[in-house]
Amino acid sequence: MAETLRFLIDKTDTPIGELVIIADRDGHLRAVDWTEHEGRMRQLLRLHYGAGGFELDPARNPGGLTETMRTYFSGRLDAIDALSVRTEGTPFQRDVWAALRDIPCGATVSYSEVAKRIGRPAAVRAVGMANGANPVGIVVPCHRVVGANGSLTGYGGGIERKRWLLDHESRVRRASTA
């Protein structure tokens, strides 16, 4: 591939670890992950854009996205709802990720329910795979998908963080509706 996409990279602290944020110059979010897993994230980028297909230039609060993430963590959960995400991925994955964004904050859904919603009720386990391949943690809320019996099953960032995020969302929601 001849061309090179130039992305912007920033980092920020959260109560549960440092976050890496990748954005493009049009203000679209391209990837989000924990610094701890930056290697894995870069590998995913390589997969999607090619080995030399992109470059990461350090930046401060690109497109206001870093600030938006901080806002979410500080308690204004709906901050990330309007945020514009742009990713690659197979058609199936894109279907799944789109369905994830429709899960309202504070709610959880089972893998099979997601499968049903994208019209492939049997592709339950594949939904799990697609979840794991999600480049944009938190904003595409793969943490809101849990086992049919309510168990947390798995999370790329670690079950602990999944639990924290769900707590965070239900906690704040409870406070605001009270």
Add this chain to the structure above:
Amino acid sequence: MAETLRFLIDKTDTPIGELVIIADRDGHLRAVDWTEHEGRMRQLLRLHYGAGGFELDPARNPGGLTETMRTYFSGRLDAIDALSVRTEGTPFQRDVWAALRDIPCGATVSYSEVAKRIGRPAAVRAVGMANGANPVGIVVPCHRVVGANGSLTGYGGGIERKRWLLDHESRVRRASTA
């Protein structure tokens, strides 16, 4: 892959069939093949630039390249020597293709000789593969590579055309040195 390279496409007749010419907007030749094999050529482009990674806009004599090709066929063989080529391909393939351009017009070289020249004397058969994967026929003169015993072996455009091209080159050269 996000963006799309916009190439220019033109066609022209030759004594041995119609030629397709793909150029970029900087005047570099990107691909050349016979109209008869346009499908195969597009597949190669897809391989190199991605399925939706490029687009072909019809153009007339882009970068003067069509005219240059016509000049070659009309007898000014060195017309294609200076012409700028830009292609993708693996490191090995690029080595091979570079070596091909060093074969002087009118001369022929064996596959094993090419292998020797790129420093991998044992990769003889692989040179054959790389030859077949050459996107830029004629200009990158894969037709000047023949069997160790002088037989024509193979040619993507058909042995007949290979023979014609070699005849053409030796004929004109003989005439000019006489």
Add this chain to the structure above:
DNA sequence: CCATCGATGTCCGAAAACCGCGAGCGCGCA
């Protein structure tokens, strides 16, 4: 003299493995 074989890089198709699931079943335990 002729047939066979091995080395070499790349692509392609087929097949298998991999999983962030979930339903069904058997079993142990009151």
Add this chain to the structure above:
DNA sequence: TGCGCGCTCGCGGTTTTCGGACATCGATGG
């Protein structure tokens, strides 16, 4: 009987692996 736990197996998209084909040629053995 009734419940819960854990094992097993089928599910389906994606990735990985593997084998074969090929624009050759020189060495070997019959």
